[in-house]
Amino acid sequence: MALLEKSFSKFASYYDVIYQRYDYDQECDFLINMFQRYYEGKAEGILDLGCGTGSHDVILAKKGFKVVGIDSSTTMIELSREKARNSGFEIEFTVQDMRELQLTNGFDCAICMFGSLGYVLSDEDLKSLFKGLRNVIKPNGLFLFEFWNVDGLKPAPYRSWDKREKEDIRVYRFSESNYDANEGVLDIRFAFVVLEQERLIDEFEELHRIRVYSLNEMKSILKDEGFDVLHMLVGYAGKEEPIEDTFRVFAIAKLIGQ
Numbered sequence: 001m002a003l004l005e006k007s008f009s010k011f012a013s014y015y016d017v018i019y020q021r022y023d024y025d026q027e028c029d030f031l032i033n034m035f036q037r038y039y040e041g042k043a044e045g046i047l048d049l050g051c052g053t054g055s056h057d058v059i060l061a062k063k064g065f066k067v068v069g070i071d072s073s074t075t076m077i078e079l080s081r082e083k084a085r086n087s088g089f090e091i092e093f094t095v096q097d098m099r100e101l102q103l104t105n106g107f108d109c110a111i112c113m114f115g116s117l118g119y120v121l122s123d124e125d126l127k128s129l130f131k132g133l134r135n136v137i138k139p140n141g142l143f144l145f146e147f148w149n150v151d152g153l154k155p156a157p158y159r160s161w162d163k164r165e166k167e168d169i170r171v172y173r174f175s176e177s178n179y180d181a182n183e184g185v186l187d188i189r190f191a192f193v194v195l196e197q198e199r200l201i202d203e204f205e206e207l208h209r210i211r212v213y214s215l216n217e218m219k220s221i222l223k224d225e226g227f228d229v230l231h232m233l234v235g236y237a238g239k240e241e242p243i244e245d246t247f248r249v250f251a252i253a254k255l256i257g258q
């Protein structure tokens, strides 16, 4: 087995195979609904932090939004640009670390979907992210994001596996998650096996370290960073259900205007 790779260094290339059934259209409809419900005015400029392969961004651009996507992975950004080119829509994608945003201001809303925020591990880095965000979104702008809830964790070690196929490629992904309570970090170890027409073409492991939060902890961070928490609900499905022990939480916060 290969050495343990940095998160997404190789997984990025197979991301859209693994998540091909993920309903990005439904999720974008939900996002647009939230922009309309909570943004005062018409939301137009959207910044996507940790955009991955740009799936949300292409759909949002098709629906008329002006989108900028950033991601720290070069492969993810290359795949996003290719997706944008194929769609015929103009979207700016840049390799950038969300902890050190280098953008001009003026976004109505920022999104950070599917747990991208969790990859920011230290308090210091989180502070730096929020500082950047305050500079680039408009006063009263929204931050819509997902985070993983510590009270929704499954007992460790939690093991699962997936098999996904696209054209001639078949990807097997095995995972084991363990929670490190001292650091408040969920360690997910992924092992991938990739076949092309039954021939082994790739085999690697990645460690994904993801910070998890309690609902109260996240509320208090947002407040300290100058945001009003408008709503927290079940992530992905966007259901108005109790979220206390939901693993995936969707949060909507508003930058308090200066």
Ligand SMILES: C[S@@+](CC[C@H](N)C(=O)[O-])C[C@H]1O[C@@H](n2cnc3c(N)ncnc32)[C@H](O)[C@@H]1O
Pocket (backbone or CB within 6 Å): 008, 049, 050, 051, 052, 053, 055, 056, 070, 071, 072, 073, 076, 096, 097, 098, 099, 112, 113, 114, 115, 116, 119, 120
């Ligand atoms: C689980 S993927 C989510 C991608 C996308 N938002 C989606 O919904 O499919 C997490 C993404 O966050 C990116 N990421 C992790 N840490 C980052 C950082 N510090 N700055 C920017 N992107 C980061 C990863 O490269 C990866 O593309």
